[in-house]
Amino acid sequence: MNWLDIAAIDDIPLRGARVIKTPLGCVALFRTAMAEVFAVSDRCPHKGGPLSEGIVHGQRVTCPLHNWVFDLNTGQAQGADEGQIATYPVRVEGGRVLLDTVALGKKSAA
Amino acid sequence: MKQKLVVIGAGMASGRVLEHLTDDAPEAFDITLFNAEPRGNYNRLMLSPVLSGEKTYQDIITHDDAWYAARGVTCRFGESVVSIDRKNKQVIGQNGAVAYDKLVIATGSAPFIIPVPGKDLPGVVTYRDLDDTDAMVAAAAGGGSAVVIGGGLLGLEAAAGLAMRGMKVTVLHLMGHLMERQLDEAAGYLLRRDLEGRGITIKTQAATKAILGEDRVEAVLLESGETLAADLVVMAVGIRPETRVATDAALEVARGVEVNAQMQTSDPDVYAVGECVELDGLLFGLVAPLYEQARVVANGLLGKPDVFVAKELATKLKVTGCDLFSAGDFAEGEGREDIVFRDPSRGIYKRLVIEGDRLIGAVMYGNTADGNWFFGLIKDGTEIDEMRDTLIFGPAFQGGDSLDPLSAVAALPPEAEICGCNGVCKGKIVEAIAGGATDLGAVRAQTKASGSCGTCTGLVEQLLQVTLGDDFQMPTAQPICGCTDLTHEDVRRLIKSQELKSQAAVWQELGWTTPNGCHVCRPALNFYLLADWPLEYLDDPQSRFVNERKHANIQKDGTFSVMPRMWGGMTTPDELRAIADAADKYKVPTVHVTGGQRIDLLGVKGEDLPAIWADLNRAGMVSGHAYSKGLRTVKTCVGTDHCRFATQDSTGLGIKLEKHLWGSWTPHKVKLGVSGCPRNCAEATCKDIGVVCVDSGYQIGVAGAAGMDLKETERLTEAKSEDEAIALITAFMQLYRENAKYLDRPYKWVAKVGLDWVKERVVDDLESRAALVDRFEISQSIYRKDPWAEHVQNRAQIYAPLADLTLEAAE
Numbered sequence: 001m002n003w004l005d006i007a008a009i010d011d012i013p014l015r016g017a018r019v020i021k022t023p024l025g026c027v028a029l030f031r032t033a034m035a036e037v038f039a040v041s042d043r044c045p046h047k048g049g050p051l052s053e054g055i056v057h058g059q060r061v062t063c064p065l066h067n068w069v070f071d072l073n074t075g076q077a078q079g080a081d082e083g084q085i086a087t088y089p090v091r092v093e094g095g096r097v098l099l100d101t102v103a104l105g106k107k108s109a110a
Numbered sequence: 111m112k113q114k115l116v117v118i119g120a121g122m123a124s125g126r127v128l129e130h131l132t133d134d135a136p137e138a139f140d141i142t143l144f145n146a147e148p149r150g151n152y153n154r155l156m157l158s159p160v161l162s163g164e165k166t167y168q169d170i171i172t173h174d175d176a177w178y179a180a181r182g183v184t185c186r187f188g189e190s191v192v193s194i195d196r197k198n199k200q201v202i203g204q205n206g207a208v209a210y211d212k213l214v215i216a217t218g219s220a221p222f223i224i225p226v227p228g229k230d231l232p233g234v235v236t237y238r239d240l241d242d243t244d245a246m247v248a249a250a251a252g253g254g255s256a257v258v259i260g261g262g263l264l265g266l267e268a269a270a271g272l273a274m275r276g277m278k279v280t281v282l283h284l285m286g287h288l289m290e291r292q293l294d295e296a297a298g299y300l301l302r303r304d305l306e307g308r309g310i311t312i313k314t315q316a317a318t319k320a321i322l323g324e325d326r327v328e329a330v331l332l333e334s335g336e337t338l339a340a341d342l343v344v345m346a347v348g349i350r351p352e353t354r355v356a357t358d359a360a361l362e363v364a365r366g367v368e369v370n371a372q373m374q375t376s377d378p379d380v381y382a383v384g385e386c387v388e389l390d391g392l393l394f395g396l397v398a399p400l401y402e403q404a405r406v407v408a409n410g411l412l413g414k415p416d417v418f419v420a421k422e423l424a425t426k427l428k429v430t431g432c433d434l435f436s437a438g439d440f441a442e443g444e445g446r447e448d449i450v451f452r453d454p455s456r457g458i459y460k461r462l463v464i465e466g467d468r469l470i471g472a473v474m475y476g477n478t479a480d481g482n483w484f485f486g487l488i489k490d491g492t493e494i495d496e497m498r499d500t501l502i503f504g505p506a507f508q509g510g511d512s513l514d515p516l517s518a519v520a521a522l523p524p525e526a527e528i529c530g531c532n533g534v535c536k537g538k539i540v541e542a543i544a545g546g547a548t549d550l551g552a553v554r555a556q557t558k559a560s561g562s563c564g565t566c567t568g569l570v571e572q573l574l575q576v577t578l579g580d581d582f583q584m585p586t587a588q589p590i591c592g593c594t595d596l597t598h599e600d601v602r603r604l605i606k607s608q609e610l611k612s613q614a615a616v617w618q619e620l621g622w623t624t625p626n627g628c629h630v631c632r633p634a635l636n637f638y639l640l641a642d643w644p645l646e647y648l649d650d651p652q653s654r655f656v657n658e659r660k661h662a663n664i665q666k667d668g669t670f671s672v673m674p675r676m677w678g679g680m681t682t683p684d685e686l687r688a689i690a691d692a693a694d695k696y697k698v699p700t701v702h703v704t705g706g707q708r709i710d711l712l713g714v715k716g717e718d719l720p721a722i723w724a725d726l727n728r729a730g731m732v733s734g735h736a737y738s739k740g741l742r743t744v745k746t747c748v749g750t751d752h753c754r755f756a757t758q759d760s761t762g763l764g765i766k767l768e769k770h771l772w773g774s775w776t777p778h779k780v781k782l783g784v785s786g787c788p789r790n791c792a793e794a795t796c797k798d799i800g801v802v803c804v805d806s807g808y809q810i811g812v813a814g815a816a817g818m819d820l821k822e823t824e825r826l827t828e829a830k831s832e833d834e835a836i837a838l839i840t841a842f843m844q845l846y847r848e849n850a851k852y853l854d855r856p857y858k859w860v861a862k863v864g865l866d867w868v869k870e871r872v873v874d875d876l877e878s879r880a881a882l883v884d885r886f887e888i889s890q891s892i893y894r895k896d897p898w899a900e901h902v903q904n905r906a907q908i909y910a911p912l913a914d915l916t917l918e919a920a921e
Contacts, residue, residue: 006913015626015652018912029912033626034253034276050668050716053656055629059309062629064656064664069629073309106915 002106003091003098009037010095017052017061023105027088028052029097030072032059037097038072039090045083115139115411116201116210118191118355123384123400124216125151125172130408132181138412141183142208144201147239148188150178154239155397155531161243161271164621194359196377212379212411215356215367219349219385219395224259228321234343237268246344250275254341257281257330259318261288263425265346266305270432272342273310276625280338281305282316282330284347292425292436296452296459297475304432304457351386351393364388371417373407383407392420397531399423424485424530435478438488439463440471451502460502467495480504482569483518486526519572528573529559529566539570543577550574591630593622598634598851605638611646613639613653627653634852637739637775641847644889657737660909661897662719671712672698672722674731675772678746678764678784679707688729696722706743706781708734720906723898732896739853740775741782741843744768745793749786749803756786758803763832764792767801770836771843773894774886777850777859780843795823798856799839804828808835812842812868813860821857824865827873841872841882848885 012018012031019026019042026042028051036059042052049065059072069078070085077083089100115131117124120143128151131139143150156170178185192202200207221236223229235245250256250272258269261283273279281288287298288305302312317333321343329337351366362368362376366388373381383403385395394400402418409416424437440463451460456476462484463471468491472484483505487494494501505518522528524537534557542556553570554560560567574582589595596604601620610616613635617627627635636653651659662670674689689709693701700712714722723733735742746764750756764784771782783794784801794800796816800823802809807830811823826842829835842856845868850859860868871878901909 004915011912013652013908018908020913020915021911022915026911036253047666048668050656050664053660053664053668053716055632055655056652057628057632058625060628065666067629101915104915 001089001103002101004101006097006099008095009035009092009097012037012097015056017054017056019050019052020099024086026050026052027104029090029099030056030061032056032072035092037090037092039088039099040070040072040075041086043085044068044070045077045085046081051085112140113138113211114209115141115212115214116208117141117143117214117216118201119216119218119384119386120145120147120149120151120173120185120187121216121218121384122151122154122172122397123218123404124214126401126404127214127216127383127407127411128173128181128183130405131411132183134408135412136181139212141181142201142210143178143183143185143187144189144191144203145185145187146190147241149240150174150185150187152240157237157240157243158267158271159621160240161246161268162274162623163247163271163618163625164623166618167240169621191355194355194380196359196380199379210379213381214407214411215361215375215380215382215386216384217352217355217386220352221345222348222350223345224318224347226318226320228323228327229345231321231323231327231343232325233323233327233341234321234345237264237344237346238349246272246342247275249342250277252341253277255280255339256342256344257338257340258344258346259330260344260346260348261285261312261314262291262346262348263289264349265344266301268344268346269305269310270308272344273308274623274625277342278309278311280311280313280340282318282332283312283314284317286314288312288314293434293475294440294461294473296450296461297434297436297473300457300459300475301432301434349385349395351388353386356382356386364391366393371406371419372410373403373418374410381407381410389418389420394420396423396425398533401532421489424481433476433478435474435481436472437481437485438469438471440473446470449498449502462502464494464498467493469494469501480506480518482527482530482566483522486522489527516572516576519569520576528569529557532558534559536573539573540577543574548574548578548582590634591628593624593627593631594620596620601635602638602642602849602851605642611639611643613650633658637777637852640775640893641889644892658739660716660719661723661733661735661737661901662714662716663737665712667713669713669715670719671710671736672714672719672726673704673708673710673734673736674726675734675768676708677768678744678761680746680761680765681709685729685731688726688731692722692725695725704736706736707745708736708743710736717909717911720902720909724902727896727899727902733898735772738775739778740780741768741771741773742779744771744782744784745797746784747786747791753786755789756803757805758786758808760784760786760792760801760803763801763803763808763835766832767836767839770840773897774843774847774890775893776843776847777852778855780846780856782839796820797823799823799842801835801839807831810835810838813857813865815855815857817855819857824860826865826869837879837883838872840886841879842868844882844886844889845871847889848882 012029015033017028017030019028027039028042030038042050044051044063046068047065049063051061051063053064054061060069062069068081075085075087088103091098151173153170153172159165189203189205194201200209221238236242256272256277256279258265258281261281269279269281287295288301319333320331322329322331327343329339331337353363353367356367357363367375367382367386369375369382369387369389375382384400406416406418447464449462458476461473469487505521522536526536528536538557539559542553547553547556560570590598616635632653636650639647640649656664693711696718698711702710704710744764744767746761749760780798782799783792783797785792785794786803794802796814800811807828809828810826812826814823815821829838846856
């Protein structure tokens with residue numbers, strides 16, 4: 001694990017998301033109404049829709065292209081749709097959002 | 111002379127006693143009511159929806175101040191009873207004594223607190239009354255973790271409510287499966303699976319050793335050595351009758367206050383009712399027997415002979431989404447046989463326990479529609495030999511009846527109990543319907559059926575249908591989404607009438623079942639609120655579909671399209687040059703001329719949007735709102751400027767309309783057309799609003815369509831001047847904004863309300879027209895502006911990635 005301070009939680013809109021670019025592709029950082037932060041793949045497994053542009057409700061997001069709904073805890077598609085998005089470790093400490101860069105495909109700092 | 115009656119405790123049982131007394135003999139007693147809680151009688155069965163946020167305290171009040179005043183009840187709320195002085199026949203409260211001729215003890219029950227270290231720490235709560243519920247709601251507001259000790263009815267309702275409030279919840283249960291007193295293991299498993307599916311962690315055979323924390327609760331330590339972090343601990347392991355005042359008064363008390371079948375204690379002038387009593391070794395916790403007891407107490411006080419008989423009980427658990435039922439005795443035993451039905455894919459489990467030729471117990475999970483029928487068989491001791499083979503399939507399969515769910519209700523005998531809470535049988539409801547109660551509300555008012563916990567509402571509606579036949583219309587309106595039972599129309603009406611001015615207010619006051627809606631209801635609510643309260647409500651971008659949040663249309667590859675406004679379809683060489691430059695600069699792969707007389711730049715990267723907008727803004731162009739549920743384009747022909755057939759300046763009117771209406775949000779997109787003559791080159795007669803110019807003025811048509819449906823406009827009216835045409839069209843827009851269902855184009859809305867209804871408000875009533883125009887203008891004072899310029903200035907950073915980890919660190 002190599003926790004990296006990415007941003008302040010307030011940089012992410014409430015019930016919204018921001019994108020970070022990683023060696024694994026775009027990762028979406030979601031912030032729910034409860035001020036939890038989730039890090040998941042930004043790419044919908046259905047047709048590649050940008051999940052960070054979706055509507056966030058509860059701990060779920062709805063893909064803007066075809067309304068697939070994903071649970072941000074597990075990455076599982078909900079309802080009749082089948083699919084899963086990658087989820088990544090994330091911590092919120094003192095209003096800062098920290099990501100594990102190792103899990104995001106960066107070699108740990110020497 | 112009036113007798114003096116004192117009642118200790120304002121719960122549901124004593125509340126029912128007071129109802130009977132003041133209905134039957136309003137002049138018989140001077141009544142004083144003590145309650146330690148600082149409030150009167152409310153429906154405690156409904157505390158779980160209050161906890162989960164589906165209802166508020168106001169919704170569950172049974173008797174309000176006006177009720178007590180009207181019935182002449184002296185209320186001493188928030189005052190504990192210190193003692194009962196039986197020798198001098200008075201009750202001593204904290205603020206003084208009251209004499210009595212008759213006394214009713216209704217002190218209810220107290221939660222059982224397990225005697226572990228840390229039980230008194232702040233953050234450890236019980237779940238009995240509104241104060242407990244409020245304490246949990248307050249704790250849940252901070253998020254965090256909750257541990258619920260006890261996996262019975264109360265504990266699970268607490269857990270479900272806290273989980274809906276967003277807490278991470280763990281339930282600790284001492285026994286091997288949940289609700290072991292009401293459910294067998296299989297049903298307990300299904301319940302566990304459902305609850306786990308909602309993110310609640312369940313630990314069975316888990317004994318609590320201690321509650322840990324310095325100055326407030328921090329964790330729970332289990333006998334197994336495991337510790338669970340906790341910001342809140344809810345003790346819901348059980349209840350015991352609250353008997354302190356009775357014991358102190360030297361009344362006979364065992365586990366509860368002992369009573370005879372007339373509900374009298376060992377002192378015949380002192381009655382007891384509710385959860386505090388014990389009769390023949392039995393305690394009572396469910397509401398149905400308490401209401402029976404209340405009737406017996408009231409009759410006893412009025413000198414009418416009556417007897418309380420304990421009856422078989424059925425349990426229905428009300429945790430939203432969990433459908434379970436149990437009745438009778440379902441333990442395994444010698445001479446007992448089981449009939450079991452399972453459908454794992456649908457999560458259905460049914461088990462019947464038979465002894466001899468009688469049904470003695472039933473457990474059901476997932477589909478409990480036949481519960482009352484089985485319960486009737488158990489209560490009545492019906493011989494079931496003949497239908498044994500098909501018994502598990504329920505009443506619909508007996509006697510060759512069809513599968514119609516109504517036939518199950520029709521087949522019930524008149525004495526079958528429909529409403530368990532209030533003990534209302536089918537015959538009584540049918541009688542009320544025959545007497546003129548032809549809808550749910552009337553039946554509820556006359557019989558109390560479905561008035562307490564509400565789980566029999568569907569049955570009562572089916573009875574209405576069976577009894578009234580075609581005269582009864584089952585409510586069929588579609589709710590907005592799974593978050594609510596209300597329709598779009600209901601919600602629009604309630605937002606206006608209850609003056610709900612935020613989404614949180616709508617969710618709370620209208621009982622949304624989800625914490626903050628879903629992708630279906632949120633955009634609709636956001637529109638309704640900004641249309642009805644333009645000055646008070648703040649538009650919520652996070653409740654908008656991506657296109658309206660980013661002011662660009664998302665394409666299938668995640669890129670966006672950019673379309674500047676061309677007022678009335680007019681443009682200039684300078685604008686065209688700026689568009690061409692932007693297309694080059696941002697490597698736009700596709701440039702398309704649209705049907706709305708504009709130019710679309712397709713394939714723009716999301717992070718380039720603010721820059722391309724800034725370039726277009728510099729050339730004097732603004733957003734074309736080609737992505738919005740709002741005013742799109744006003745298509746025109748060139749009119750009298752050039753055309754030899756034109757009758758009016760159609761281009762000029764089109765530009766005026768577009769400059770007036772742009773930026774406004776509507777239930778669905780709105781497209782206009784203005785044609786200079788009936789040759790109709792601007793195709794105005796298939797637009798949402800279309801103007802066809804004639805020599806004498808302007809024919810205004812509305813409610814056309816040229817999309818999924820194809821429909822010609824209908825004539826609203828004819829205007830004499832441009833100004834009148836603009837006022838009429840503005841008023842129509844505002845009426846549509848204020849009344850239509852979200853995602854109904856004008857033609858769908860007009861089909862629902864009727865063109866005459868629209869004409870009355872927009873054309874005929876000049877005052878109404880002016881008011882609509884005024885309200886539109888108030889809204890436009892907020893929304894008539896270029897969102898591109900605003901985003902370039904204030905929100906450009908959100909279009910860029912928050913961080914780029916693909917770059918090597920500089921150091």
